[in-house]
Amino acid sequence: MARGTVFKRQGSWGFKAEAGLHPETGKRRQVKRQGFRTKREAEQALAEVQKTVFDGTVVANSNMRLDDFLDEWLAGQKARLRSSTHHSYAIASKRLKQHLGRCKLQALTPLQIEKFYADLLDHGGRTGEGLAPKTVKNTHVVLRKALADAERLGLVQRNAAAAARGPSVTRREMTTWSSDQLKEFTAVAQESRMRNAFTILASTGVRRGEALGLRWGDIDFDSSQIAIVQTVSTVGSKIVVGQPKTAGSRRTVYVHDTTIKALRQQRQLQAEERLAAGPVWESGNDLVFRNVTGGPVNPDQFSKHFNELVEQAEVPRIRLHDLRHTNATLSLKAGVHPKVVSERLGHSSIAITLDLYSHVTPGISRDAAATVESMMFD
Known part of the structure; x- marks a missing residue:
């Protein structure tokens, strides 16, 4: 099993793990992640990385940013989605790119994503007012779907949005006529x-x-x-x-x-x-x-x-x-x-x-x- 340790820095937990030698350059590789809420979450993420190293499926390092990935991903969804659904995905994607777009795809953490949701709820609207929980929840759904595809394609080690908690949405009280x-x-x-x-x-x-x-x-x-x-x-x-x-x-x-x-x-x-x-x-x-x-x-x-x-x-x-x-x-x-x-x-x-x-x-x-x-x- 690959060696690794967990650590706490600046209020959040992280880990680093040895990923063996690069198959082409022969240089030593290391996987490092931070932004987990608890030590247990960091340990679980470390265990996942250690398993991929053992299986030989460790994800190669990449500098791809979230905004670039979302552009490619959204273009690929056009043929699969109804036009109205694709339009709503595009709106959510624009919101994601405005706030998280410059982040490296592989560096996203659940804690970072949850802070993004909190900011949207607080002052994410056009004039500085907070967005509705349902709108933020929809943004969470789009990010989770996008990162699930990134994980399937081997671009990220894990889906950070799947581990993040989306906002809770209270069902609107139904009003009907007699x-x-x-x-x-x-x-x-x-x-x-x-x-x-x-x-x-x-x-x-x-x-x-x-x-x-x-x-x-x-x-x-x-x-x-x-x-x-x-x-x-x-x-x-x-x-x-x-x-x-x-x-x-x-x-x-x-x-x-x-x-x-x-x-x-x-x-x-x-x-x-x-x-x-x-x-x-x-x-x-x-x-x-x-x-x-x-x-x-x-x-x-x-x-x-x-x-x-x-x-x-x-x-x-x-x-x-x-x-x-x-x-x-x-x-x-x-x-x-x-x-x-x-x-x-x-x-x-x-x-x-x-x-x-x-x-x-x-x-x-x-x-x-x-x-x-x-x-x-x-």
Whole structure:
């Protein structure tokens, strides 16, 4: 086993280990790392290095900086990620390069990374205010993924971000409407040209981008079902038509009379708008919901319009995405099986649905207990 020692310097622990002779120059090599919180962490890292030396897989020294690696890594991710995901990775990468970019890739330590997170939480915003924990958590996820690839490629000995603690994120308290509040909003929304889109969102629980990406060819009026196969989103200021969030998001959603009626009304409305627009109408897509000249609806403008209608309806303020939560909550309270709700929402598992809507399940359990007892003893 290669020789090595741990030490404490300037308030943090580190280690140095003999790595044998360089295969080409014959010079003695040494691996040195510092920035560990505890002596135990330093000893564990030393043991990992000693094992790689023993196995003959010690990582060669490199002066590559984090910013250079992130540029190469991000370029390689473009073909693997949805455009919106790649855009969010690019934003996180820019933040990482601004603060840690000049650091040597192999010299990054968990303690250094945690200090970076703390600085972001304290004053990482554009005007000096702290960033939201969720934003910093997303940055942590991107760095951890990038360094995992660096470790896989043999560029670093260990993933320093995997050992660092990301900020804890408290789940936002879910706000939904009651059925009466939803009806009040729907009454006001009847004056909007996007009224049918709001009906689809509330009745099916699909995501904003899934509703705006719906095409006429995705609708089977005879079988009362719609296929979720594409989305409309924004990447920066650009509107992008792409694939659903995950493979599980590609799904068929069964609908009922109210939704079918809304879709038929939308088809009539679109025919009228096409006629009014004349030659400026964009005919190159089959979208159900379009702007007044036939192009895709801007999702951000759609959300802004929703907020305006909520204010007019004088109902509790919720986000557009909360129509999805409202649908799920009302469905579960109405006795729809969680498995069915999970499939309609496009969740990858029923466990996600039950965890996300855990505030509803106690009522379901009480109703189930009453139903079972009435069957047995009444």
